[in-house]
Amino acid sequence: MVKFLPLKEAVTENLHDGDTVAFEGFTHLIPxxxxxxxxxxxxRDLTLIRMTPDLIYDQMIGMGMARKxxxxxxxxxxxxxxxxxxxxxxxxxxxxxxxxEHSHAGMAxxxxxxxxxxxxxxxxxYRGAGLASVNPNIRSVTCPFTGEVLAAVPAIRPxxxxxxxxxxxxxxxxxxxxxxxxxxxxxxxxxxxxxxxxEVVDSFDDLHPNLTVLPSWTISAISVVPGxxxxxYAHGYYVRDNAAYLEWDEIAADRDRFQAWMxxxxxxxxxxxxxxxxxxxxxxx
Amino acid sequence: xxxxxxxxxxxxEMMTIAASRALKNDDVCFVxxxxxxxxxxxARLTHAPDITLIYESGTIGTAPDVLPLSIGDGELCxxxxxxVAVPEMFRYWLQGGRISIGFLGAAQLDKFGNINTTVIxxxxxxxxxxxxxxxxxxxATSSKEIYITMAQTKRGMVExxxxxxxxxxxxxxxxxxxxxxxxxxxxxxxxxLAIWKPDPVTKEFTVVSLHxxxxxxxxxxTCGWVVTFAEALDETPPPTELELKTLRNLQARTKAAHExxxxxxxx
Numbered sequence: 001m002v003k004f005l006p007l008k009e010a011v012t013e014n015l016h017d018g019d020t021v022a023f024e025g026f027t028h029l030i031p032x033x034x035x036x037x038x039x040x041x042x043x044r045d046l047t048l049i050r051m052t053p054d055l056i057y058d059q060m061i062g063m064g065m066a067r068k069x070x071x072x073x074x075x076x077x078x079x080x081x082x083x084x085x086x087x088x089x090x091x092x093x094x095x096x097x098x099x100x101e102h103s104h105a106g107m108a109x110x111x112x113x114x115x116x117x118x119x120x121x122x123x124x125x126y127r128g129a130g131l132a133s134v135n136p137n138i139r140s141v142t143c144p145f146t147g148e149v150l151a152a153v154p155a156i157r158p159x160x161x162x163x164x165x166x167x168x169x170x171x172x173x174x175x176x177x178x179x180x181x182x183x184x185x186x187x188x189x190x191x192x193x194x195x196x197x198x199e200v201v202d203s204f205d206d207l208h209p210n211l212t213v214l215p216s217w218t219i220s221a222i223s224v225v226p227g228x229x230x231x232x233y234a235h236g237y238y239v240r241d242n243a244a245y246l247e248w249d250e251i252a253a254d255r256d257r258f259q260a261w262m263x264x265x266x267x268x269x270x271x272x273x274x275x276x277x278x279x280x281x282x283x284x285x
Numbered sequence: 286x287x288x289x290x291x292x293x294x295x296x297x298e299m300m301t302i303a304a305s306r307a308l309k310n311d312d313v314c315f316v317x318x319x320x321x322x323x324x325x326x327x328a329r330l331t332h333a334p335d336i337t338l339i340y341e342s343g344t345i346g347t348a349p350d351v352l353p354l355s356i357g358d359g360e361l362c363x364x365x366x367x368x369v370a371v372p373e374m375f376r377y378w379l380q381g382g383r384i385s386i387g388f389l390g391a392a393q394l395d396k397f398g399n400i401n402t403t404v405i406x407x408x409x410x411x412x413x414x415x416x417x418x419x420x421x422x423x424x425a426t427s428s429k430e431i432y433i434t435m436a437q438t439k440r441g442m443v444e445x446x447x448x449x450x451x452x453x454x455x456x457x458x459x460x461x462x463x464x465x466x467x468x469x470x471x472x473x474x475x476x477x478l479a480i481w482k483p484d485p486v487t488k489e490f491t492v493v494s495l496h497x498x499x500x501x502x503x504x505x506x507t508c509g510w511v512v513t514f515a516e517a518l519d520e521t522p523p524p525t526e527l528e529l530k531t532l533r534n535l536q537a538r539t540k541a542a543h544e545x546x547x548x549x550x551x552x
């Protein structure tokens with residue numbers, strides 16, 4: 001049964017050292033507040049899954065929380081590189097990390113297989129691609145009907161997935177809209193799911209019947225965190241803080257500046273601070 | 286007076302505009318971020334108003350007023366015909382064969398249109414870890430054709446790429462066919478200096494058109510492989526007033542929009 005919890009408790013109850021965890025959101029609805037809470041609680045040896053690691057995994061990797069990352073694009077979208085992740089991969093700082101690299105198609109199919117309860121995903125992919133020779137989890141199967149050789153990757157089955165969404169109703173059903181990315185698959189593929197939302201409304205009675213709604217019984221905990229995906233965005237609530245993404249490139253370029261930023265903006269901060277960070281990004285009333 | 290001032294446009298503007306001209310009104314184009322995104326939107330705002338632009342975030346038939354910084358900016362969703370989930374994007378629309386043109390950029394490119402955006406150096410111990418492939422490995426093989434656009438440098442256009450992020454024509458010739466890949470692969474390369482097309486047999490990129498004011502020597506000096514020029518070499522028509530105005534206005538709107546959040550923060 002879903003529980004409405006303060007974010008701190010939701011994270012404590014659902015995330016543990018050594019877990020395989022996905023914080024998903026494809027550019028949109030990135031669960032930054034949940035990632036920051038995980039950083040404050042100082043989890044170790046995590047296997048982090050995310051299609052586009054983005055700023056939150058740069059931060060978690062930079063804080064030494066990750067043992068392994070499974071990903072398909074380790075960049076700052078539109079800006080360039082993720083400098084903390086690079087430091088870990090190139091120099092083993094602050095610790096060496098294992099990497100398992102896929103394409104977006106590979107990850108998307110693997111999440112879908114996880115949600116579908118299948119052991120692996122089968123698709124037409126990685127043809128001629130170098131990843132197939134450096135990632136032992138990229139294999140192939142032969143179609144029993146046509147003989148076509150297809151790519152196979154193991155299903156993604158996180159211990160826990162975190163997503164951010166627009167809203168929950170009072171019963172704990174969750175609405176995701178806009179660029180829905182991989183949110184639904186990440187929740188349904190996981191053993192446990194924690195959702196942060198912008199707000200809670202009485203009911204979803206007036207919604208269009210085909211919208212992406214995750215029923216309450218697919219979710220372990222919901223926390224209300226307005227602004228909780230900043231500097232990503234929540235469609236209908238506030239826009240992407242592109243300037244913050246540009247700024248991150250400079251912050252993460254330097255180990256000391258990164259630590260100082262994390263101390264001021266994450267360690268000595270709370271989930272309640274997110275609302276103020278998006279104030280200037282909300283549409284004018 | 287610099288070369289740009291004499292011509293009235295920069296090499297990068299010429300690149301974006303030449304790339305935009307390659308797109309047709311009935312194309313369904315999977316858009317890579319950066320240079321491809323600018324070219325695709327200039328095409329939409331000039332000669333190809335009905336082109337379908339698709340970004341990997343799931344936005345189909347999008348018409349952004351400003352260029353997105355990421356492939357998932359809200360503007361893309363707000364102006365799209367429909368927005369689908371990422372698995373659907375890659376399974377039904379790309380793998381399903383609905384994409385006529387995949388438009389990619391490259392960090393490293395070889396003469397057969399193979400692209401590296403993964404690592405410089407050895408994969409396990411990279412000198413520089415780049416972002417990686419994202420959607421590109423499957424865009425490169427599932428789109429009917431691939432266009433590539435990048436500014437020329439010796440570091441970028443190399444004899445041998447360090448990693449095969451996206452397969453072009455492999456070792457050339459019929460390498461795609463031998464791997465069972467039935468799509469055309471790279472058919473066009475637009476740089477800041479020239480337009481290139483693959484030789485029909487060897488599949489090596491060959492210069493077919495030089496941009497205005499560009500010499501063969503300049504093309505060779507900024508390319509890491511020995512360049513082959515077509516026998517009948519064209520000159521790319523310079524940007525029209527409309528093309529230049531459209532591109533510059535789009536970039537000005539984009540710059541204002543992306544800096545806007547920072548300014549408001551400071552205010």
